[in-house]
Amino acid sequence: MTEDVTEYEVVVVGGGPAGMTAALYSTRLGHQTAVVTRGGGRAAMMQEVHNVLGIREETTGGEYLSIGQEQLEEYGCDIHRDMVSSCSSDGDRITLSGNSGEYSAEMVVLATGFNDVRPDPPLPRTGRGLHYCLHCDAHMFVDQSVYVMGHSESTAHVAGIMLNFTDEVDILLRGDEPDWSEETAGMIERHPIDVVDEDVTGVQNGEDGWLEALEFEDGSVREYKGGFAMYGAEYNNGLAKELGCEINEDGTIDVGDHGKTSVDNVYAVGDCTAGHNQIPVALGQGAKAGIDIHFSLRDFPRDPELLDEQGPVRSDEVPGIPDELLEQAVDFHTYGK
Ligand SMILES: Cc1cc2nc3c(=O)[nH]c(=O)nc-3n(C[C@H](O)[C@H](O)[C@H](O)COP(=O)(O)OP(=O)(O)OC[C@H]3O[C@@H](n4cnc5c(N)ncnc54)[C@H](O)[C@@H]3O)c2cc1C
Numbered sequence: 001m002t003e004d005v006t007e008y009e010v011v012v013v014g015g016g017p018a019g020m021t022a023a024l025y026s027t028r029l030g031h032q033t034a035v036v037t038r039g040g041g042r043a044a045m046m047q048e049v050h051n052v053l054g055i056r057e058e059t060t061g062g063e064y065l066s067i068g069q070e071q072l073e074e075y076g077c078d079i080h081r082d083m084v085s086s087c088s089s090d091g092d093r094i095t096l097s098g099n100s101g102e103y104s105a106e107m108v109v110l111a112t113g114f115n116d117v118r119p120d121p122p123l124p125r126t127g128r129g130l131h132y133c134l135h136c137d138a139h140m141f142v143d144q145s146v147y148v149m150g151h152s153e154s155t156a157h158v159a160g161i162m163l164n165f166t167d168e169v170d171i172l173l174r175g176d177e178p179d180w181s182e183e184t185a186g187m188i189e190r191h192p193i194d195v196v197d198e199d200v201t202g203v204q205n206g207e208d209g210w211l212e213a214l215e216f217e218d219g220s221v222r223e224y225k226g227g228f229a230m231y232g233a234e235y236n237n238g239l240a241k242e243l244g245c246e247i248n249e250d251g252t253i254d255v256g257d258h259g260k261t262s263v264d265n266v267y268a269v270g271d272c273t274a275g276h277n278q279i280p281v282a283l284g285q286g287a288k289a290g291i292d293i294h295f296s297l298r299d300f301p302r303d304p305e306l307l308d309e310q311g312p313v314r315s316d317e318v319p320g321i322p323d324e325l326l327e328q329a330v331d332f333h334t335y336g337k
Contacts, residue, residue, distance in 0.1 A: 005104045009106050148228050154232075
């Protein structure tokens with residue numbers, strides 16, 4: 001190991017809601033913790049935050065994440081702005097190599113998320129007529145004209161779901177052949193969904209930047225308040241693969257209880273795992289992983305077999321927290337209040 005390696009008990013890769021929550025728990029439960037993140041990600045794309053209890057809707061993703069970072073730093077978590085490009089395990093510790101440094105940890109949490117595949121331009125502005133998250137944004141399209149762009153099963157599925165919100169739903173194939181099954185084709189035919197073949201050639205926005213209409217190559221113009229792009233996801237699973245974690249067919253990292261991957265001491269949380277891609281879900285997964293890591297790393301209460309073997313715990317053995325973290329906790333502004 002070189003001198004440039006910074007050692008931690010826990011390193012979280014990815015500073016989105018999932019990773020920062022795992023780090024918040026791990027830090028506050030007394031573990032030397034770092035988040036290594038290149039920044040950006042899906043949460044950073046939010047123009048407004050929906051579905052997160054206690055957070056004002058007009059909060060942007062950037063504001064939300066920077067409050068999280070301040071919270072972490074105040075408790076003593078290190079945040080490194082770095083891109084982890086490779087990793088390895090010697091069976092004892094895991095080393096993560098970034099562009100600016102190396103980080104070594106007993107436990108690693110992968111919270112690397114995914115990238116939405118963007119359709120070709122011309123496109124409305126993201127969050128102002130172009131959307132990627134049904135559960136976040138369907139509510140704003142109640143009784144409005146919407147499109148669903150794409151040609152996959154999930155395109156058809158989302159178009160069907162949008163009929164619960166509005167009676168004006170178009171699928172925009174943009175010249176691609178549909179990939180959906182005959183059963184799905186039958187479902188579309190038996191619902192009031194228009195399928196538009198022609199590609200989009202232009203976008204008309206209002207003064208507030210919101211989409212008003214799309215222009216098509218046959219010269220037609222269709223009015224829309226907004227819609228969803230359904231071109232799939234590129235999962236950031238490279239580090240998980242390098243560590244030998246099992247990957248599901250769709251590219252998500254396979255996890256069990258509390259975000260444990262198939263490799264010891266490696267957890268995965270948030271959008272890089274299967275499930276609903278929502279902040280509250282990411283927060284819950286991060287919390288579960290952080291708590292589980294604490295139970296794995298700390299000694300007390302000692303289990304009965306060890307107590308039989310080693311005798312009762314002496315008072316000079318507790319607390320189980322390292323000296324420097326004890327000092328940090330005492331320094332923290334809520335201590336003793
Ligand atoms: C436009 C948009 C709007 C949305 N609106 C809402 C909403 O209103 N409400 C809601 O609940 N959900 C919303 N979502 C979904 C929500 O953003 C995600 O579910 C959530 O961000 C997932 O958190 P995460 O931490 O797993 O991933 P992310 O937020 O994507 O964070 C992953 C982080 O890991 C970093 N990273 C990846 N690989 C590496 C690496 N090798 N080294 C270092 N860093 C790395 C990324 O750069 C990123 O910072 C929205 C999504 C989008 C795209």
